[in-house]
Amino acid sequence: MKVLILPGDGIGPEIVAQAKKVLNQLIEGGLTVEISEAPLGGAAYDAYGAPYPEFTQKLAREADAILLGAVGGPQYDKLDRPLRPERGLLAIRKDLNLFANLRPAILYPELANASTLKPEVVSGLDILIVRELTGDIYFGQPRGVRVNDNGEREGFNTMLYAESEIRRIAHVAFQAAQKRGKKLCSVDKANVLETTEFWKEIVTDVAKQYPDVELSHMYVDNAAMQLVRAPKQFDVMVTGNIFGDILSDEASMLTGSIGMLPSASLDANNKGLYEPSHGSAPDIAGKDVANPLATILSLAMLLRYSLNDEARAVRVENAVKAVLARGLRTADIYEAGTEKVSCSAMGDAVVAAL
Numbered sequence: 306m307k308v309l310i311l312p313g314d315g316i317g318p319e320i321v322a323q324a325k326k327v328l329n330q331l332i333e334g335g336l337t338v339e340i341s342e343a344p345l346g347g348a349a350y351d352a353y354g355a356p357y358p359e360f361t362q363k364l365a366r367e368a369d370a371i372l373l374g375a376v377g378g379p380q381y382d383k384l385d386r387p388l389r390p391e392r393g394l395l396a397i398r399k400d401l402n403l404f405a406n407l408r409p410a411i412l413y414p415e416l417a418n419a420s421t422l423k424p425e426v427v428s429g430l431d432i433l434i435v436r437e438l439t440g441d442i443y444f445g446q447p448r449g450v451r452v453n454d455n456g457e458r459e460g461f462n463t464m465l466y467a468e469s470e471i472r473r474i475a476h477v478a479f480q481a482a483q484k485r486g487k488k489l490c491s492v493d494k495a496n497v498l499e500t501t502e503f504w505k506e507i508v509t510d511v512a513k514q515y516p517d518v519e520l521s522h523m524y525v526d527n528a529a530m531q532l533v534r535a536p537k538q539f540d541v542m543v544t545g546n547i548f549g550d551i552l553s554d555e556a557s558m559l560t561g562s563i564g565m566l567p568s569a570s571l572d573a574n575n576k577g578l579y580e581p582s583h584g585s586a587p588d589i590a591g592k593d594v595a596n597p598l599a600t601i602l603s604l605a606m607l608l609r610y611s612l613n614d615e616a617r618a619v620r621v622e623n624a625v626k627a628v629l630a631r632g633l634r635t636a637d638i639y640e641a642g643t644e645k646v647s648c649s650a651m652g653d654a655v656v657a658a659l
């Protein structure tokens with residue numbers, strides 16, 4: 306199996322370095338993978354003049370699984386849009402057809418106080434957000450800024466979903482629900498947007514093939530509210546690209562820190578790109594204070610979904626639980642009575658626990 310590592314920008318390289326230590330430990334223990342590395346985002350722009358250059362694309366297409374840190378930084382904000390780091394991320398998702406984005410939001414019992422919500426609201430929380438990742442207003446054409454008939458400038462994007470795109474993500478979500486609590490909530494804005502009314506119709510049709518899963522529908526504004534009011538009512542949520550982007554950030558904070566949450570972006574054959582749900586955090590980059598656990602947990606997802614190695618995935622997850630149980634905390638999840646450690650010390654502790 307070929308694993309490609311894309312450290313990216315900002316805190317990307319330092320958090321990925323910790324996941325690499327974990328991966329190397331697994332290799333010493335008998336895991337056989339071939340590792341390569343390439344730049345993506347701003348780092349790729351610096352090296353090759355493009356956020357998703359051919360060098361990276363070639364390795365990405367050949368890989369079975371990809372581990373990514375994060376992309377973006379203020380120094381790239383003034384570049385033309387096609388050259389910006391975020392475009393590199395969108396381009397690799399689209400190029401590899403990674404349409405199924407799995408974003409779990411799990412509350413580790415030790416971190417119940419790290420959430421801004423009351424512990425009783427979030428304790429035991431275990432939600433999976435299934436976000437469609439290669440369609441919707443993110444990619445719909447036409448898009449741009451133009452001068453309208455009145456001579457005024459206007460911006461426009463197109464919310465667009467083909468039936469096949471909705472069907473395939475619905476199947477992923479129903480199958481995920483079958484393996485969990487057998488409840489699926491499809492999130493839309495069917496009261497206003499035709500695209501999402503169509504979404505609802507197709508998801509309802511796919512549901513006929515999954516009679517063991519209880520399907521519900523919720524408008525996105527209500528879903529945003531319910532996530533902070535009573536998040537434990539949810540098991541699996543499925544939604545389009547833009548709603549999923551927003552709701553997954555919201556769900557992540559229920560768990561105390563976005564620094565804890567991994568994600569997987571899969572194609573139809575379980576080839577995947579794995580990345581922490583958080584961004585490149587340029588303000589703390591290079592300071593060795595970032596939380597590497599989301600990246601290490603992303604490696605666990607990589608083992609589970611793309612390398613089909615459930616045993617090693619569980620070992621990595623258990624190692625993370627063990628360091629939390631020992632009271633080790635990076636700054637983002639620190640509270641009185643625990644031990645504050647650096648990014649690299651957290652990585653070392655996970656390797657030791659492994």
Ligand code: IPM
Nearest residue numbers: 377391392394395550582584
């Ligand atoms: C995410 C990010 C990206 C997105 C950005 C960086 C393009 O917010 O992965 O959620 O909007 O998909």
Ligand code: MG
Nearest residue numbers: 550551553554
């Ligand atoms: Mg986002």
